[in-house]
Amino acid sequence: MKSKSRTLMMQRLALHAALTPLAIIWLFPLWMMFVFSTMPDYGIFSPDIVLWPSTNFVENFKNLQADTNFLRAMFISITVAVIYTVLSVMLTSMAGWALARYRFAGRSMVIAIILGTITLPFAVVVIPQFIMVAREFKLANTWVALIVPPLFNSLGVLFMRQSFSMMPTELFDAARVEGVKEWRIFLHIALPLARPTMAALSIILFLASWNNYLWPLLINSRPGMMTAPVALGTLIGLTKVSWGGIMAGAVLLTAPILFVFIFLQRHFISGIAAGAIK
Amino acid sequence: MPLRNRIAYAFLAPYLLIFATFWLWPIINSFLISFQNTRVNPWRFSLTVNWGRLVADPAFYNALYNTLIILVIQVPVMIALATVMAVLLNSPLLKARPLYRFAFFAPVVVGEVAYAAVFRLMFSIDFGIINKLIGSVGLPPVSWFDNGTAAMALVIIAVTWRWAGYNAIIILAGLQSIPGDVYEAATLDRVGKVQQFFHITLPLLKPIILFCVVLSVIGTMQLFTEPFLITNRGGPGGATETLGLLLYRQGFTSLNFGYASAIAYTIAALAVAISLLNLFIGREAK
Numbered sequence: 001m002k003s004k005s006r007t008l009m010m011q012r013l014a015l016h017a018a019l020t021p022l023a024i025i026w027l028f029p030l031w032m033m034f035v036f037s038t039m040p041d042y043g044i045f046s047p048d049i050v051l052w053p054s055t056n057f058v059e060n061f062k063n064l065q066a067d068t069n070f071l072r073a074m075f076i077s078i079t080v081a082v083i084y085t086v087l088s089v090m091l092t093s094m095a096g097w098a099l100a101r102y103r104f105a106g107r108s109m110v111i112a113i114i115l116g117t118i119t120l121p122f123a124v125v126v127i128p129q130f131i132m133v134a135r136e137f138k139l140a141n142t143w144v145a146l147i148v149p150p151l152f153n154s155l156g157v158l159f160m161r162q163s164f165s166m167m168p169t170e171l172f173d174a175a176r177v178e179g180v181k182e183w184r185i186f187l188h189i190a191l192p193l194a195r196p197t198m199a200a201l202s203i204i205l206f207l208a209s210w211n212n213y214l215w216p217l218l219i220n221s222r223p224g225m226m227t228a229p230v231a232l233g234t235l236i237g238l239t240k241v242s243w244g245g246i247m248a249g250a251v252l253l254t255a256p257i258l259f260v261f262i263f264l265q266r267h268f269i270s271g272i273a274a275g276a277i278k
Numbered sequence: 279m280p281l282r283n284r285i286a287y288a289f290l291a292p293y294l295l296i297f298a299t300f301w302l303w304p305i306i307n308s309f310l311i312s313f314q315n316t317r318v319n320p321w322r323f324s325l326t327v328n329w330g331r332l333v334a335d336p337a338f339y340n341a342l343y344n345t346l347i348i349l350v351i352q353v354p355v356m357i358a359l360a361t362v363m364a365v366l367l368n369s370p371l372l373k374a375r376p377l378y379r380f381a382f383f384a385p386v387v388v389g390e391v392a393y394a395a396v397f398r399l400m401f402s403i404d405f406g407i408i409n410k411l412i413g414s415v416g417l418p419p420v421s422w423f424d425n426g427t428a429a430m431a432l433v434i435i436a437v438t439w440r441w442a443g444y445n446a447i448i449i450l451a452g453l454q455s456i457p458g459d460v461y462e463a464a465t466l467d468r469v470g471k472v473q474q475f476f477h478i479t480l481p482l483l484k485p486i487i488l489f490c491v492v493l494s495v496i497g498t499m500q501l502f503t504e505p506f507l508i509t510n511r512g513g514p515g516g517a518t519e520t521l522g523l524l525l526y527r528q529g530f531t532s533l534n535f536g537y538a539s540a541i542a543y544t545i546a547a548l549a550v551a552i553s554l555l556n557l558f559i560g561r562e563a564k
Contacts, residue, residue: 036396132307229392
C-alpha cells in the first residue's frame with residue numbers, strides 16, 4: 001500500500017513537472033503583452049531584460065490615441081459585435097428550430113448545404129463578396145458592411161438545432177393541441193429552454209466578431225470606420241510609431257475578453273467543443 | 279415531427295437569404311470571375327488568362343510551397359502538442375487544474391492582431407525579449423525577420439501558440455466521452471499508463487483528431503494574418519508568403535480580381551482534397 005501511494009506521488013510530480021514549464025511558456029506572450037503596455041518605448045528597446053510591469057500605461061494609451069483614433073475604433077468594434085451577436089443568434093436559432101422540429105420538402109438538402117459549407121474556406125467567397133458589397137451595393141465603410149455579410153454561420157445552426165431536438169416533443173404537442181401558433185411555441189416555449197445554448201453561442205459569436213480581421217480590413221479601411229483590430233493593424237510595421245501604444249491597444253483588445261473568459265470558461269469551451277460534436 | 283413546408287421556410291428564410299446572397303452566389307461568381315480578364319475595362323471573358331498564368335507563375339509556386347511546408351510541419355506538431363495537453367489536463371492527479379486550463383486555453387480568445395503585435399515585438403532582432411533570453415545563455419541572436427528559415431519558424435511558432443489550446447479543447451471533450459471503466463479494466467490487467475495511451479486512448483480519439491487535422495488544414499490553406507503582420511507582408515523577400523497572402527496581394531493590392539479568384543479556387547480545392555485524403559487515410563488505417 002505504501003509503495004502504491006509513493007508511485008502515485010511520483011506520477012503526480014512528473015505530471016506537474018511536464019505541465020508547468022509548458023504553461024509558463026504559453027502564458028509568457030500574454031504576460032509580455034501586459035508588461036510592454038506599461039513600459040515607455042525607450043524601456044522596450046533597451047538592452048535589459050525586463051519582465052516586470054512599469055507605470056507608463058496611460059502615457060502609452062495617449063500615444064496610441066494620437067497615432068490612430070482608437071477609442072472610436074473600439075466603439076465601432078463593440079457596437080458591431082453586439083448587433084452581430086443578437087442578429088446571428090436570432091437567425092441561427094430560427095433556422096435551427098425549423099431543422100430540428102419540422103419535416104419539409106428540401107430539408108435534407110438544406111442540412112447538406114450547411115454541412116458542406118463548414119469545410120469551405122472563406123477565401124473562396126472573399127473576392128466576389130467584396131466586389132458585391134463594395135462596388136455593386138456601394139456599402140464600403142458602413143456599419144451594414146461590417147455586420148451583415150459575416151452573418152452566415154453553419155456551426156451556430158447545428159448547435160441550436162441540436163439543442164432544440166433534445167427537447168421533449170410532448171411539450172410542443174400539448175401547446176399545439178391548445179391551438180397555440182407555431183411562432184409563439186418557438187418564442188415562448190422553445191427559446192427560453194434553449195437559453196444555455198444561446199449563451200454559449202453568443203459568447204463564441206461575439207468573440208468571432210470582436211476578433212474578425214480580414215473582412216473588416218478589406219471593406220472598412222477608411223480611418224473613421226475601422227474596427228479596433230484593423231486600426232491597430234495599420235500601426236504594425238510603421239517606422240515612427242509608439243510600440244508601447246500598440247501594446248496598450250493589444251491589451252485593451254484582449255483584457256476584457258480574457259476577463260469574461262475566466263468567468264465563463266465553461267460556455268466558451270462548450271461552444272468551441274460543439275464544433276467537434278456533429 | 280409535423281410536416282409544415284410554409285412555416286419551416288418562414289423560419290429558415292432570413293438565414294437562407296443571407297446564405298444565398300453572401301455565400302452561394304459568391305461561390306458561383308468566384309468561379310466565373312476566374313475566367314475573366316479583369317485587367318481590362320470592361321472585363322473580358324478568357325478561358326486561359328488567369329488559369330494559364332497560375333500554372334506558370336513562380337510567385338504561385340513559392341506561396342504553394344511555403345503553405346505546404348507550414349502545413350506539413352505545423353499541423354502535426356500542433357496536434358501532437360494539443361493531444362499531450364488534453365491528456366495531461368484530463369489526469370485526475372492534476373492539482374490547480376483551472377490555472378493550467380487557463381494557460382493553454384487563453385490564446386484561443388486572443389485576437390490575431392493583438393497576438394501578432396506581441397510576437398513581432400518579442401522576436402524583434404536587436405531588442406526582442408526572445409533574442410535577449412537567447413543571448414543570456416550565450417547563444418548568438420537569431421535574425422527572425424531577415425532569415426527566411428527563421429521567419430518561417432516564427433510563423434509556425436506563432437500559429438502553434440495560438441491554436442494548440444483550441445485543438446486541446448476539442449480533444450479534451452473527446453477524452454471525457456471515453457468511459458472510465460475501459461481504463462479501470464486495463465489497470466486491473468496491469469497495462470501501463472503509456473500503453474493505455476497508445477492502445478486505448480489514441481484509437482478512440484482518432485475521429486476527433488482527424489476532425490482537428492481537417493480544421494487545421496483548412497485554416498493553414500488560407501493562413502493570412504500571421505505572415506501579413508508578424509513577418510511583414512510575407513517577408514523576407516516572399517519567404518513566408520502563403521497562398522492566403524498571395525490572394526490578398528493579387529485581389530486587393532493589384533485589384534486583379536480574376537487572378538485572385540483563380541487562386542481562391544485553388545485554395546478551396548486543395549483544402550477539400552487534403553481533407554478528403556486525411557479522412558481516407560484515417561479510414562484505411564482502421
